[in-house]
Amino acid sequence: MPDTVSKTDNFLKAIEKYAEQQRTKIQSEAEDFKEKELTKAEDEGLREAYVLIQKKMTDIKVKIASELSRAENASRKKTFVRRQEIENEVFEEAEKKLIEYTKTDEYLKRLKNSAKQTAQKLTSEDTVLFVKESDLKYSDELQKAFGRQCRVESSDDIIIGGMIGISHTMGLLVDETLDSRLQQQREWFFENSGLKVTG
Numbered sequence: 001m002p003d004t005v006s007k008t009d010n011f012l013k014a015i016e017k018y019a020e021q022q023r024t025k026i027q028s029e030a031e032d033f034k035e036k037e038l039t040k041a042e043d044e045g046l047r048e049a050y051v052l053i054q055k056k057m058t059d060i061k062v063k064i065a066s067e068l069s070r071a072e073n074a075s076r077k078k079t080f081v082r083r084q085e086i087e088n089e090v091f092e093e094a095e096k097k098l099i100e101y102t103k104t105d106e107y108l109k110r111l112k113n114s115a116k117q118t119a120q121k122l123t124s125e126d127t128v129l130f131v132k133e134s135d136l137k138y139s140d141e142l143q144k145a146f147g148r149q150c151r152v153e154s155s156d157d158i159i160i161g162g163m164i165g166i167s168h169t170m171g172l173l174v175d176e177t178l179d180s181r182l183q184q185q186r187e188w189f190f191e192n193s194g195l196k197v198t199g
Contacts, residue, residue: 091186095160098178102135102161111138111163112145114176118165119146121174130155130164 101107115129127150129142139152142163155164162177 087186087189090189091182094182094185098160098182102178107161108138108141111135111161112141114163115142115145115165116147118163118174118176119148119150122165122167122170122172124167124169125149126169127151127165127167128153130158130166132158132161135161135163 111131118127118129125148127146129146129150129152131138131142131152131154133154133156136152136154142152143150158164158177158179160178160182162179162181164177165174166172
């Protein structure tokens with residue numbers, strides 16, 4: 001009988017050992033499964049976080065670009081307005097100086113010289129010399145400088161001074177006004193002052 005008890009004990013020990021191995025294996029598999037599921041959940045969480053971060057980064061970049069564009073446009077507009085103010089200040093001052101010049105003897109010499117040059121270009125008898133209203137007092141001197149018959153009349157288009165000669169027969173106009181010279185300088189100033197607003 002001791003042999004049977006010993007066999008039974010051995011059999012029970014073998015069963016227990018097998019049960020222990022199975023329990024350890026199941027625990028190990030459960031741990032592996034748990035570990036894999038946690039890793040999977042972490043990976044999924046990281047992917048979602050990455051996607052969220054990328055979206056936020058894109059939103060921030062778009063917002064910054066938009067704000068920079070608005071700031072740049074506002075700055076460009078401000079610069080353009082200031083450039084225009086500077087240009088206006090410069091040319092208002094120049095216009096004042098030219099108006100003062102029209103009160104000098106040098107100006108009368110310039111008017112007479114303009115009349116001589118206009119006579120060389122406009123050779124027909126219907127030539128009319130236009131001056132500003134206050135320069136009509138020089139009519140006789142201008143006709144004499146012109147060298148032949150012409151009319152001298154006032155023009156509201158001449159603000160600063162100088163003269164415009166017109167011959168309808170020839171279909172020509174000669175602009176010797178200080179107004180047009182100043183306008184040409186304004187265009188030159190715009191092109192060459194370095195105050196252009198670009199972008």
